[in-house]
Amino acid sequence: MNKPVEFYFDFSSPYGYLASLKSHEIERESGREVVYRPYLMGAVFKTTGRRPLADHPLVWDYARRDIERCARRIGTPFSLPEPFPVVTASACRAFYWTEEKEGHEAARDLAHRLYAAYFVEGRDISSREVVIAVAAGETHDADVVAGALEDEAIRQRLRDITAQSAQRGIFGSPFFLVDGEPFWGHDRIADVIEWSRRGGW
Amino acid sequence: MNKPVEFYFDFSSPYGYLASLKSHEIERESGREVVYRPYLMGAVFKTTGRRPLADHPLVWDYARRDIERCARRIGTPFSLPEPFPVVTASACRAFYWTEEKEGHEAARDLAHRLYAAYFVEGRDISSREVVIAVAAGETHDADVVAGALEDEAIRQRLRDITAQSAQRGIFGSPFFLVDGEPFWGHDRIADVIEWSRRGGW
Numbered sequence: 001m002n003k004p005v006e007f008y009f010d011f012s013s014p015y016g017y018l019a020s021l022k023s024h025e026i027e028r029e030s031g032r033e034v035v036y037r038p039y040l041m042g043a044v045f046k047t048t049g050r051r052p053l054a055d056h057p058l059v060w061d062y063a064r065r066d067i068e069r070c071a072r073r074i075g076t077p078f079s080l081p082e083p084f085p086v087v088t089a090s091a092c093r094a095f096y097w098t099e100e101k102e103g104h105e106a107a108r109d110l111a112h113r114l115y116a117a118y119f120v121e122g123r124d125i126s127s128r129e130v131v132i133a134v135a136a137g138e139t140h141d142a143d144v145v146a147g148a149l150e151d152e153a154i155r156q157r158l159r160d161i162t163a164q165s166a167q168r169g170i171f172g173s174p175f176f177l178v179d180g181e182p183f184w185g186h187d188r189i190a191d192v193i194e195w196s197r198r199g200g201w
Numbered sequence: 202m203n204k205p206v207e208f209y210f211d212f213s214s215p216y217g218y219l220a221s222l223k224s225h226e227i228e229r230e231s232g233r234e235v236v237y238r239p240y241l242m243g244a245v246f247k248t249t250g251r252r253p254l255a256d257h258p259l260v261w262d263y264a265r266r267d268i269e270r271c272a273r274r275i276g277t278p279f280s281l282p283e284p285f286p287v288v289t290a291s292a293c294r295a296f297y298w299t300e301e302k303e304g305h306e307a308a309r310d311l312a313h314r315l316y317a318a319y320f321v322e323g324r325d326i327s328s329r330e331v332v333i334a335v336a337a338g339e340t341h342d343a344d345v346v347a348g349a350l351e352d353e354a355i356r357q358r359l360r361d362i363t364a365q366s367a368q369r370g371i372f373g374s375p376f377f378l379v380d381g382e383p384f385w386g387h388d389r390i391a392d393v394i395e396w397s398r399r400g401g402w
Contacts, residue, residue, distance in 0.1 A: 050257060062385060065383070073392070187388035191270075201270075
């Protein structure tokens, strides 16, 4: 049985959003499961000395155009939200809580709803209330979700994942690992699939 | 008649080298000429506050692996030279002198020879002597080429191209313009071709 493709991303990353729309295609083409690993990219910026895309005016003018163009090309709705970027600790915690309680499929579905809330509907997912509303949906009690966001074990899980990502050389979003081989960027998805099938080149 | 695709690059850029190997494919698929515009990316770093890839240890570990993997995937020889990166003013001047004297095809051929000298043969193309040897080849007098590198009009041409590139929002290598639309990265070549054919989307 082939190991899963690990998909690291930040919920505030537009390219991470675009990559999330391809996860089923990656699974179909590679024959491997895609495991979602949301993390806090800001923590990694501190260790690399890099800065967010939006901090470089010239680069950001380009990136914004590129992101909108990439979204149009694949026919997906996209609108750059305000504020941007944001810290997505609550969104990550809701994801890991859902994964623990209901399994990876349910957590992945939540990840897609959170991304759509931010990049399609323009809702501010740095807000606890927005995350609780999206995560509770029609099936959970909002108070239960609110409690989960304060759960110390879940908070520690996010800290661990984020610390691990730095140790494993992960610094961007999206960032994929295939049998330990790193691929950065949604423009490397064809390579992720090819590497998954061939085991390297 | 469709306008050419403008291809900006730095002679010290590995991704620029990989992109240069695709210029005939871009022309064949897009039906447009590709015009080479080598420039000095270091000058743009000053205005954007960005730093070269090799300045971020974590990012550079990844990028180095990615570059070698991309080269293997397309089956092209590649070896990261030492020193790296270098300033390529002489290489750019030799290019613009050749373009002026012998036309774009000859200059493009020289660009490919300079890239191969650096990224395949490991010769230091920041050295005037190396540039003169590569540019003179079997057909030019080395003294004539050496004189050309000191030609004030050629030096000014490189300054103008580099200043223009900043004004036009160009900050990376490779960087393509199709009817003014910017594309950054050798991983955007499929988009460059598609945009050239459809005039946008």
